[in-house]
Amino acid sequence: MPSHLSEPSxxxxxxxxxxxxxxxxxxxxxxxxxxxxVVQDAYLKIVDGASVRLAEKxxxxxxxxxxxxxxxxxxxHRVEANYRTFDVDVEVxxxxxxxxxxxxxxxxxxxxxxxxxxxxxxxxxxxxxxxxRLEGLTQREIAARLDCALGLVNGLIAxxxxxxxxxxxxxxxx
Numbered sequence: 001m002p003s004h005l006s007e008p009s010x011x012x013x014x015x016x017x018x019x020x021x022x023x024x025x026x027x028x029x030x031x032x033x034x035x036x037x038v039v040q041d042a043y044l045k046i047v048d049g050a051s052v053r054l055a056e057k058x059x060x061x062x063x064x065x066x067x068x069x070x071x072x073x074x075x076x077h078r079v080e081a082n083y084r085t086f087d088v089d090v091e092v093x094x095x096x097x098x099x100x101x102x103x104x105x106x107x108x109x110x111x112x113x114x115x116x117x118x119x120x121x122x123x124x125x126x127x128x129x130x131x132x133r134l135e136g137l138t139q140r141e142i143a144a145r146l147d148c149a150l151g152l153v154n155g156l157i158a159x160x161x162x163x164x165x166x167x168x169x170x171x172x173x174x
Contacts, residue, residue: 011047013058018043021066028070038073042066080154113167121163128153129160 014021018039025042026035042065055061118126128146131137132153139157143150 008058010055010058010062011043014043014046014062017059017062021062024063024066025070028067029073034073035070038066038070042069045069080151110167114164117163117167118160121160125156125159128156132157 008016021042022035022039025038026032029035029038042062046062046065118129121129124146128142131142131145132139137145139150139153143153146153
């Protein structure tokens with residue numbers, strides 16, 4: 001009987017060393033949640049692979065898969081970060097509480113301008129922006145709720161932020 005038949009599968013090795021693999025991912029991606037995602041995706045890649053893999057050093061293979069996936073996550077995050085254009089933070093648009101008629105009027109103008117800018121957006125873009133900014137959902141939570149790609153959510157938020165960017169000039173008038 002060949003010796004490889006009695007050896008544990010890659011999936012079994014992965015599960016047995018999950019804590020170690022998680023620490024590898026955590027060191028690379030820097031957050032526990034992302035490390036969980038990396039480990040989960042790596043496990044699925046290993047057990048759902050198109051073919052059964054035989055590795056000379058199964059734990060080394062599992063470590064390499066986790067390391068590569070964690071690096072891919074970091075690269076993807078850097079690319080997404082390059083496309084984020086949150087130059088205008090809606091919270092910054094709040095005017096300090098100095099009650100003067102001019103300030104109240106300007107505050108109303110800013111709010112109306114933001115409302116008009118958001119009203120001109122496609123319904124899905126506005127919904128994503130409101131879920132993100134008003135309800136405080138993460139982009140990942142929004143993607144899951146709307147059953148769409150995380151990149152799409154990021155793009156829709158960026159579109160909404162670009163639409164309200166023009167409202168910032170109203171704050172400069174004193």
